[in-house]
Amino acid sequence: MNPTHLTGPVLVLGSGLLGASIGLGLRAHGIDVVLSDPSPSAQAVAVDIGAGRALRIAEDLEPELVVVAAPPDVSASVVAHALETYACAVVVDIASIKVAIATELAAIVGAKSELLTRYVGTHPMAGRERSGPVAARSELFNSMPWVLCASDQSSHHAVKVAHSLAIDLGAVVFRFTPEEHDAAVALVSHLPQVMSSLVASRLQETPAHALSLAGNGLRDVTRIAASDPTLWVQILGANAPRLLEILHGVQTDLDRLITTLSAPTAPGARLDLAQLMAEGNAGQSRIPGKHGGPATSYSWLTVLVDDKPGQIAKLLTEIGDIGVNVEDLRLDHSAGVAVGMVELSVLPSKRTALVEDLTDRGWKVVL
């Protein structure tokens, strides 16, 4: 059991996927975790899976930290109540938008603004397609970003305790202001979400035979369109001002594109299309690569494998034997047949030798 920075007890308000996962992660370090959820059944499940214990009858709990793991909509009021109830505790929330909660919280506490010295807004950027305590895992935050959004009022102690929570759960800590955070997630999370949904929405009425030509391009762009509407309604609503600013830019570009495509042979039309594509190239190239490394630091190759158990394992075992580390890997989909294409990214310096070695070993390297 590793030494922890938190000493506990930690009170977790809300025992959904994130709350229960935080409980499991802290329990794995032996920290005393008390769970509370408005839904008795959700709380019971979280307790059953070992995410923490229920509050004892007449127990006078003095938590070191209160983690508000409630839906974005109610986070501010739950935080305010916790700050009132536990006079010595640091209180953090983990909602994925921060400005709206800070504003609502300030309005609730009003004149008692000294309460806010013990509050830090945070955002662990984890979470999976599934929800609820049953999906909880103690490693959910391992190696994932956890953003701390301290306010001017947040005390050093409060920030230190919030920081301890993140690193005790194995997360990578980032420091943003609430405004920086909301602007960043509007761009890297909320924009792709709505655009993916807009693309997927077009597929509702289309004949199935058209979809039979779907490739990885469409699959990649629409993957997150499967996300949960209930949660996203709250996120998009709360971050509307930041997202709107970005969407106005998209709207301008889209209108420009539609105008261009309406007269594709007009002078300058091709230049406009080339410009749109080039701007996409430029923006895409700025996305950091795996482990925050430069986006351009890996090169790709594709290997053909039979789609049966053990084939990909055999390939990767041989690549391991060759001594090359696979930086990223994905399967290429193909309609109608059972052959897989494995796309691998490796350090550019390793690529040529790897292609030769794999070819010598009888693998079909497509690119």
Added chain:
Amino acid sequence: MNPTHLTGPVLVLGSGLLGASIGLGLRAHGIDVVLSDPSPSAQAVAVDIGAGRALRIAEDLEPELVVVAAPPDVSASVVAHALETYACAVVVDIASIKVAIATELAAIVGAKSELLTRYVGTHPMAGRERSGPVAARSELFNSMPWVLCASDQSSHHAVKVAHSLAIDLGAVVFRFTPEEHDAAVALVSHLPQVMSSLVASRLQETPAHALSLAGNGLRDVTRIAASDPTLWVQILGANAPRLLEILHGVQTDLDRLITTLSAPTAPGARLDLAQLMAEGNAGQSRIPGKHGGPATSYSWLTVLVDDKPGQIAKLLTEIGDIGVNVEDLRLDHSAGVAVGMVELSVLPSKRTALVEDLTDRGWKVVL
């Protein structure tokens, strides 16, 4: 060497990635392939890599098939010239748009419409990020869709020869009308391309620290924004009418979303957002799964692995031992640390047992 349906000789006009790959694939079957490219250097490279031979001095070539592997812009004129020059040959093009080429071709041949009995428009849906003959591979089309777009004039013989080309190269043949094809690719290929570019375009001006929070959602949505502008200008321009229709729908939805986000607390705003997300869910769920199977036929789990050589191989080897086939696989990116999350999809019936077996074997199954 497998028996082939084509007998040859096959003349390939254009020795870029696709033309050279077609040459390599047919040469692998021992078919006589003659290569011609307006760029002597590109032709020389293609010949050097064994994609075919150059036309002999004073050779009177009578090809069974002429494959026009030229850019979309010039495909129609090259097809027309080939139909005139080789009176007995079937001629196919492989451009990724079909209506514009058919229209332009009909205009060029004019009264000599009997020429068109020997023409079939086709679209092999392969090709990689890299281009040029150096990137060519004989397996490029293996297991990928190859769409045949016969016109009313196309003879049975011409269609049969085009079909032979596709299956000799290991492709999966689809039959569409040119209109069906262009409508389908506008939706499954051209729409995601422009939307991905529009999202990536927003990243040009953003501060780097915001991009440090980029996750798989943004990476997936913007991956194809790295595509080649030169080619896409021709594709988007040629398929403008079909793409426009779809983009008008996107424009309406985007305008609706912007209106809603401009007054996020207005009555009905939340319903509008929920509707947008739900429509995305509905459309995304219609995309066929791997091998054309139903989209819903696999369930996912995520396993934590150390990011060092052999770890993923070890995991997949053990999954093979357990006897479960991995249907799809991808690595989860994480900023700043060297731990990988491997997302696996398997048949739902296998999932529970697999999670238990892997956990017993000491793997950390996150979800």
